[in-house]
Amino acid sequence: VLIIGIGVNLTYVNNEIHRADYLGKLNLIASQTIIGQITDITPTVTNMRLSLATSGIILSDSFTKKIKSVTGNLLVYTPHDPAITFYVGEEIAINCKPNKITTLHNPFEFDFAQFWHTKNIHYQCFIPSAALKILNETPQKNILSASVALQTELSNWLQPYLQTPNEFYVGTALILGAKNTEASDIKNAYIQTGAMHILAVSGMHIILLWVALKWLVGLLIKNKKANTLIGTLTGLIVIWVFACVTGLGASVLRATVMATFLGLGALTNRKGNAINMLAASSFFLLVIDPNFLFDIGFQFSYLAVLSIVVFYPHIFKWFFFRSRILRAAWEITALGFAAQILVTPLSLLYFHRFGTYFWLTGLLAIPVSTVALYAGLLVFLFHPIQPLAWCAGKIFYFCVYLMNVIILKTDALPLGSISGVYLSLFSVVAIYLIIFFTYGGIYQKKLRAWNPALLSVLVLTSFGAFKFQTKHQSAICIYNTPNKTLIDIFSEDQCLTVTNIDTSNSRQFKQLDRATHNLREYKNAHQFFLVQTDDSIAVKKIGFANGVLFGMPERWLLISEPIENFLNAPIENIILANNADVSIDSIQKYFSPKKIIIDASNKMDFTEKILDGCKKLKIDVHDIKKKGAYWINY
Secondary structure, three states: OHHHHHHHHHHHHHOHHHOOOEHHHOOOOOOEEEEEEEEEEEEOOOEEEEEEEEEEEEEEOOOOEEEEEOEOEEEEEEEOOOOOOOOOOOEEEEEEOOEEOOOOOOOOOOOHHHHHHOOOEEEEEEOOHHHEEEOOOOOOOOHHHHHHHHHHHHHHHHHHHOOOHHHHHHHHHHHHOOOOOOOHHHHHHHHHOOOHHHHOOOHHHHHHHHHHHHHHHHHHOOOHHHHHHHHHHHHHHHHHHHHHHOOOOHHHHHHHHHHHHHHHHHHOOOOOOHHHHHHHHHHHHHHHOHHHHHOHHHHHHHHHHHHHHHHHHHHHOOOOOOOHHHHHHHHHHHHHHHHHHHHHHHHHHHHOEEEOOHHHHHHHHHHHHHHHHHHHHHHHHOOOOHHHHHHHHHHHHHHHHHHHHHHHHHHOOOOOEEEOOOOOHHHHHHHHHHHHHHHHHHOOOOHHHHHHHHHHHHHHHHHHHHHHHHHOOOEEEEOOOOOOOEEEEEEOOEEEEEEOOOOOOHHHHHHHHHHHHHHHHHOOOOEEEEEEOOOOEEEOOEEEEOOEEEOOOOOEEEEOOOHHHHOOOOOOEEEEOOOOOOOHHHHHHHOOOOEEEEOOOOOHHHHHHHHHHHHHHOOEEEEHHHHOOEEEEO
């Protein structure tokens, strides 16, 4: 209870929104100048995304200009501009009005607002290049700016050997944790095959570095005590520098802290228990930043290691091979299976897919990535000696190229990825209970553990059957697409879309696909039909004509024109769109609907008018912009 209380208190104190001078507590006007320091730079497909630690704001109007000290983090999106180069540590001034980061809350959509909130970032702004000014050409020197500068320099060292986009992306991500958006296809292949962990700088990198350093120190120093002291201290310094250069991600931090504990234990002749060290390292990191608990990388990293510690010894005993090669191959495969046991439920919860060939990519790609990592480190070590650096660079390129071939070929295999698996948090908890009690029953020989395990299976099966039933029912969903109308009607494997989105416009089509993809996948829809809001269509059991959506137990009416065009239709539910020329009184007079949906194409004043009317007449109403998409199964 004490630890929980401390954790809650630390989380509260760490959250920037509780500070008195927080940016979000100010009465922000349409435009003001905000001053801050760049803490992170991430290139996206269309923009540069800057993380800004704000320090001051100039509140200006026609009468006064006041400079006020503020705190708070801000995401700044600005178009790519070849004339501007950003550096971590630079101080910049931007002219904008920050907006709260929000989520559209479409079905099964990733909650970006929550994602950024757990990183202590709650506001964002989009600005043109002209609204941004660099205040100091020389970035402020600190550990973060120095590590980013070193990462950039080392990436430049690798550039001559990784001249193809895919190899440069994978090579720099593998060895430096660098961010790059130019090779999205190869990144998707790693994700689909369950091999993305190879590119995440993590415990594997720390172990390989530690082993290499211990070996080098062992060659130079033969005295056992001096070897242990110098080797451990050198190793700790190098892995912490490496962690800083690679961005101090959750997985590398976990591995570095655990290695630090191991190293300190070696210096004091103490051996630690793996689970105890895992718990101690997580506690240490959560004290520094409680928001790590909600970081996906943190969760995956700790679950993977815990899963390996608990299950690997048992899985490895399944088979015995006399051949050293086969035994080494089985070790890698067993590690992969062990890690997946606790990681898979969480992966399905977040990403709704499972790479079935994770064992194959691990077996083939991990040995190659090990050679690639050592070759890349040799490129850095031999950089002053170009002939040796060239040889190491060629080996590095070949290994990265071979890794990419393995991943792409695996991704092309049939049934390489199971997608469309949408688990609820309740289901994930039930799965973990099944794993926990089954492990207790089998390996801890506790027969009493079988009772809750079987109960969890029963509950999960019942819930799964219910979800399967609703998955194949007819349904309607009104999505939250800013300033647009977008509706899907589902019947069996058919999906009819009613929208005013211009699908010939690639940007608007992507907007449609992002909003609808997850629910369509969940509903297992294979036949798709699209009709504009001013047109009509009929497909088997479902259709749209004269504003009426039919094919469900209840009739829905889409009103986007004057109400006189829709009279005398038996309607249970109404969707209001495009600021239709209607009043709540006229709607009640002609239709008496059970529910009114105000979609995202309506302006705020129209929405407020309808909400007030519904409140007075006690009509059930759903505002898409505020509450997110409306989805109902029949």
